[in-house]
Amino acid sequence: MIPTGAVLRFAFAIGAAYLSLMSGDGPSPVSSVIVTVDDVIYFGTYYVQNSVVHVQSQFGAKTQVGGARPKSMAKLLLLELVREAHAMPKRR
Numbered sequence: 001m002i003p004t005g006a007v008l009r010f011a012f013a014i015g016a017a018y019l020s021l022m023s024g025d026g027p028s029p030v031s032s033v034i035v036t037v038d039d040v041i042y043f044g045t046y047y048v049q050n051s052v053v054h055v056q057s058q059f060g061a062k063t064q065v066g067g068a069r070p071k072s073m074a075k076l077l078l079l080e081l082v083r084e085a086h087a088m089p090k091r092r
Contacts, residue, residue: 033074042082046074059085
């Protein structure tokens with residue numbers, strides 16, 4: 001069973017990708033990417049434009065010039081976003 005928070009993160013990522021696509025900011029197709037950290041599933045979206053992989057998630061966005069398979073690069077970028085978000089101190 002997928003935790004409720006994971007479903008909400010997925011819905012957010014898909015919505016952000018849709019808005020980006022509709023505003024003309026990114027080419028289609030937009031694809032989903034998933035990583036698991038400490039038994040928690042995180043979702044994001046990615047697309048490739050001019051050999052640059054663009055990843056978006058609830059934790060922000062990252063880009064990287066190709067060099068690897070786009071889906072593999074997207075997973076690495078999403079993993080970085082998740083780890084960076086969890087490394088930040090919590091605000092009170």
